[in-house]
Amino acid sequence: MIYGTYKIIKDCGFWCVGRLVRVNEDGEQIYRRVSNHYSFRGWAQAFCRRMKIQPINYDS
Secondary structure (H helix, E strand, O other): OOOOOOEEEEEEEEEEEEEEEEEEEOOOOOEEEEOOOEEOHHHHHHHHHOOOOOOOOOOO
């Protein structure tokens, strides 16, 4: 199991999985991309299933 806070995010027009790195003074969350860019959100969800990551915004 991989620990941390993960989220499926949209980056440069593609979907990817990001890990929470820090929170700014303004409350903005900064994520670091941990997967490839995918054309479809479902492919990012499949990456999460393969890697046993449980993102906070996973749609089943």
